[in-house]
Structures are given as C-alpha cells and as structure tokens.
Amino acid sequence: MFAALFGRTIDSLAVAVLLVWWPTYVRLTRGQVLVEKEKTYVEALRALGVSPVRTLLFHVIPNSIYPILVNSTLDFGGVILTFSALMFLGFSPSPALPELGNLASDGIGHVFTAPWLIVFPGLTILIIAISFNLIGDGLRDVLDPRLRR
Amino acid sequence: MGASEYKTVLETRDLTVNFRTYRGEVKALDRVELSLFAHEVLALVGESGCGKSVTALTILGLLPQNAYVLGGQILFKGEDLLKKSADEMRVVRAEEIAAIFQDPMTFLNPVLTIGVQVKEAFLVQRGPMWSGAAEDQTESGAVDRNIRDFLLRKDVPNAQNGIKMSGGKKERIAEELSKDILKLVRLPDPERILTQYPHELSGGMRQRCMIAMALARRPSILIADEITTALDVTVQAQILTLLKELRDTIEESLTTLLITHDLSIAAETADRIVVMYAGNVVEVSSTKELFRKPLHPYTQLLMKCIPDVRKPVIRLESITGSVPDLIEPPTGCRFHPRCPFVMEICRVNKPVLKEVSDGHLVHCHLY
C-alpha cells in the first residue's frame, strides 16, 4: 500500500517496515518499565529523596532497555529478511538493485539451469540472520551486569 | 553407642562434584564423606555455598546440566547410585529416596488439586504395593487402611503377580490412603484439603502436603532441604515437631536427612550433625557431643555467632572474612584463611576426616 502511495523507492520501503515494527518496541519498553518500577532499588531511591524524574531517566530506563537491545539485534536479521521478502515479491524499485531479495527473485526463474543464482543469495540471508541472532545473545551475556551473578 | 553398631543406609565416599560456569569451574564438593544410619535424623548443616544442597541433589541424581561428578561413590542398598541411568534414578526417587524442598509452590502443580497430586504419589508405585493391598482384602473386600501399617510394610512379597487390580479400585484405595496420610501429617479437615488447590493453602499446610506426598512413596530416606526456611517461626515449630513425631512413629523404615543452615534447628531435631564448609565435611558428631565439645574451629566459631535467647550477650562473635570463592578455593584446608588456629601445614595440606572419639570425626590438622 505504501509502495503504491509513495512510489517504489527504497526509502518508502524502509519507512513501511519501520511503521510496522515500532509498536512492538513501544510495548516492550512499557512492559519492562512497569516491571522495573516495582523493584526494591527504585523504592530505595525514593527513600533517599532522589527525584522521580531522575530515577526514571537514570535508573529505570537504563535498566529496562537491555532486553530491548537484545531483541533489536535479533530483529536486524528479521528486518533484512522482510526487506528481502518484499523485494522478492516484487516490490523492488528496480531490477538492477543489488539487494538480496531482488537477486533471489531474479534467480528463481532459473532454478534448474543456474541454481546458484538463488542458492547463494538465500544462504547469505540465512547466515546474516543467524549471525545477528548470535550477536544478540553474546551482547546480552556481556552487557547485562545483573545476569553475572 | 559405637558407630559400627548402626546399619548404614546410605554412604557417600570421596564425592567430588564440579560446576561448569563461564567464570570458571566451581569446585562445589570436595571428597565428601557422609554416612546415613538407619532410623536417624541426620542434620547437614552449613552456610551458603558449603555444598549441602549440592550433596542432596547429587544423591538424588538431580544435578543441573552444568554439573558433573568428578569422582566418588554413593552407596545405597549395595549399589552405587552414580552408576545408575537416568531412568533408574527416577525409580529410585519415586520409591526409595524422597525429597522435600524449600518452596512448595514450585513443586506442587498449581492447576491440579491436592487430592489428585497426593493420589498420584500412591498410584505411581509399582507392583508390590498393589499386590500387598490386594492381599489385605478380607472376605468382604475391605482394604486395610491403617496408614502406619501401610508405611511400615516395606517389603511386601510380590507373590500375587497375577492379580491385576481394576483402575477404579486403585482409585478408591488411593483416595482413602490420601485422607489417612493427610491426617498423619496433622492437616485438619483432610477431605476438604483434597479438593483444594495449592494456592488456597498456607505455606505451612503446603509443606505438610509435600511431606505427605513424600511419605506416600514409602521411602527409606527422606531428604528435607531447608523446608522451614521460608516459614514463620510458629509454623516452623509445628513442622519440626511433626518430623520428630514421624520419626518416632515410622521408626522402622524412615531415615531423615535434614538440611539446614540453622544449627538451632539441628540441635532440636537431629540425632547426629554433619557440619560442612566450602564443599568439605568438617565435622561429624552426635548432636549432644557436638554442642558439648565442638572440635573444628569453624564449628566453634559458628556456635558463638548464634544468639541464644536464653543467654543474651553484649557482643556477638563473628568469623572474619567471608565464604571463599569455590572457583579458586584456598589451598590446603579451605578454612585456613579464616581460622584462628591456622598453622603452616594448613595452607599446604588438606586434612583428612579423622575419628577423634567414638563417632566424632573432624577434618582438621589440629587433631
């Protein structure tokens, strides 16, 4: 729909994907903040006289974003896949664009004669997605001091 | 009262267990030697990190994935439990060694009524129980419902292999037995409780249900891991009294391993005490003897740390330093950095668990 409205540019595709993805993050953030807010250290800060605004900005939010960070790295893979899928399905602005989905859709017609045209782009997408997944896991293990007991 | 007069029900020898963590290997248990005598209540006492829960989990075969047994044996009924497969251990846990842990809510299924869960404890038992129950049938078909007899009747001859009891009959017998066993653990109004869900009961009542479910399996050994830690003191008193009562009632067949960090609980409830520190057994003795003459420096210091309501003091003694990191435990005796009597040899050589007087063992170079 977006493409129809704004033309088939890569930017419009990007905006479309963005509009679909961000509500998840809002929901996640809200959820995390609600959980974090109930924790003892937050009450302790109140007892110390620290202002609620400061508590929110410097304590609650930083502690809430970890799961979101991890989630976002996983999503990198997802976004790439979505882009590729959209391109594959034909929303590509131009057939010459060296984007993975594009390449794959080109290759599909030739799957029996020149299988590498689809196999390699496909494999690349897979590897990229898995890599981001692993990076996300690793990031979480390293960054989250709370998990290191 | 020589130690040799008692029949040993379970024995661990040289038990060594490590945990793999990404910070390193945690040497949780270091050549732990433990003997459980028949019919006794043995308290395994120690602070956090000493390895008491790990010991229980190893005996039960319930160690987490990242743990592995480096060496040693656990001898029970002539077999080494460590050599058993996962399936065999499941049978052991179902019929021989029962365990109760600190938080009943994590062990009771929240969507099933207590009745279903207690009955299940009876119904999962294999052959002998049901053949035995069948044998008890009088001509009119009534079943012996005396729960004490049921619990004491351990080795029911598996003679009547051919008798297959109908499901319905099993259900009814299990229902009656469930009511009786809830009465045994002093739960008021057992009929009503059988219809209730775990969250409708209080902490103390849930713990009693756990004890009932454990006893229903007619185990030879009951392991109670910090079962009163989460309970209020008046409820704790009730549960501990119950344990002592059960020991006296089911004396013939029950041995209890009570794990606690509270020496006072051990003083009131146990016949013998094993003190653990940082993965080692440091002292073993009868309860009376331990309090009269604690030998290991750690035991001595620990006793001085506990405030005694009858004798208030101005200042509590404490043990300097803190529990060591078991990834890089101290060399030689693991207690040496905090020991007021430390000698050169303590830093270099590990002591051996030695019998100093009848039934009283110590793990220390002082002796």
Place this chain on the structure above:
Amino acid sequence: MSEELLVVEDLKTWFPIKAGVMQRTVGDVKAVDGVSLTVGRGETHGLVGESGSGKTTLGKSALRLIEPTAGKVLFDGFDVTKATKKELRKLRRRMQIIYQDPYASLDPRQTVRSLLTEPMRTHKLVSSRAEATSRATELLLMVGLNEEHAYRFPHEFSGGQRQRIAVARALAVEPEFIILDEPTSFLDVSVQAQVLDLLKDLQRNLGLTYVFISHNLSVVQYMSDRVDVMYLGKIVEDASRDVLYKSPEHPYSFYLMAAIPIPDPEFKKVPRLLSGDVPSPVNVPPGCRFHPRCPYATEKCRTGEVPFYPGSSADHHVACHYSIDFEAGTSVLRPDAKV
C-alpha cells in the same frame, strides 16, 4: 530536639481489594490497623511479628514510602503524614531505611561510588566531585570496606558486603533515624553477626535511633532496647526487651518465644505449639485478632477492640483481657477489663 524521636498515633494502612469488571473496592487488606508507639532518641526499638503482622508496612508507612490511610506520624514533633513534597524531601535526609534484600536494593548498573554520591548530590551536601568522592571513601571505611570497592558494581560483592554498601548509602545523607527492615534475614549466620555488630557500633558512634524489624526473635533480642510484638496489624505487647523475653504476658508473645529453636540439645523444651496457621490480613477476625488460635480465648474475646492494659512491670502494655499464668495454664479476667 524532643526526647521522643518518632511517635506513631493510631496509624492505619489499608490496601483496597478491587474485584469485578468495574474494579470496585470490595474490601481492604488491613495491613496496619491502629498502631501507636513511641521511639525514644538513641534507642533501638524492635518490631517482631510473623508474616501478615504488618511490621514492614508499618515501617514503610512511617516513612511515607507507603501512604498511610489514617492516623499520624510525628518525627521530632513534625507531622510526617501532612508534610508537603518539599518538606518530605527534607525529612528524607533524617529518616532512612535499610532493606531486607541486599541483591535487590542496589541499582545493578551503578558503581558503588555513584550509589554513595548520588544521595549526597541530591541533597546538596557536597559542592564538588572531589568532595563527594572523598566522602564516599569515608563512608566505605566506616562500614568496613575499602576505597577501591568504590569502583566496582554491586554484583561483585557478597550479600554481607552489599548490606554494608546499603548502610553506607543510608549514612550518606547523615540521618538521625534508620528503619532496619530485616537487614540480616538473607545473610549467613556468620555474616549476620558482622553486620549486626557494625550497626551497633554505628549507633553508638553516630547517635542513631533504630527501628529494628525482624521475625527472628534472637536477633531482635540482641539488638533492641524495647520490643513491640505485632499480630495481624496491631501491637499485642509492648515492653522493654528483658521483660518481654523473660516473662511475656500476651499469649501470642508467649507462643512466639516458645517456638524459637534453642541451640542446645540438652535443653528440654516443653513443646508448646500454637495450632493453626498464620492468618492473612485479608480476613481479620472480629474482636481480639488472636482469638481463633488462642487457647485461652473466651466469648469476651470475640467482640470489641482490645485496649492496652498495664503489664506487671513499669512501661509494659499488653493487649489482652486476661492475666495468664502460662505455667499453670490458667487465666483470670483483669479487674479493669473493658468487656
């Protein structure tokens, strides 16, 4: 500077229970239901009770970390319950709290240095970063830690050390009064002794006043000068420490004392067990709240509020219509009984 640092007058803290589609209030959890007490300057006032007694809620209500529903709290003559936000902020400097769980009460992402200096900066107690850091070091030394600990994170410390950090943080604002909410329950016995002795030393050196909340009666005995026993939102007995532990007069206090495990196997304890379970403050029994479990309860106990009666020693209050001889197991209605 009054001698009575904290005065609580008929404090009630109720939590509404909402149910139904419209989330209407169908009842209240009467966590604290009419509590009055006085804490003298420099004393340690113990508050004992089991779960559901309301002791933690009482402590937090006095600090207005939980808003009380009714009643008054006077700190040094000043009405805390009516304080404005600004006044409350200033009061927070003088009244502090140490929590039970050392793993949860510290922000895991803050360095110890930041943990300690933040309250200082909030209350403008220091004028430069250097001053803050040096004061933080002072605090660390005061609680038995060292300078280099300032650059570490909470998860790098043991439970006992974290509690020390929590104490240092509370001291950073230079309070006069600290509520200690089960400060050693999560700690090992050997560490508990260290922390308790630290608290005692600090009290002596800094002239602090404590309210010590715990379910562990032996620890309360070690720390307190006066003790209040709470049951289901009310105080049932108030006495000096020695009197309460030697000769409690309220049946609940008596059974509580009887339940404490004694670290002496030779001591023949007469088993005195309280039947039933610790109740929840959702369904508060009418009359004396303890009557359903009390072996001495009579008809008179089932209705009407129970006031404080004088105990057998000075400054001893007992909320029971009867004088009970626990050894003999007999009870006699008090002559001034209001039933």
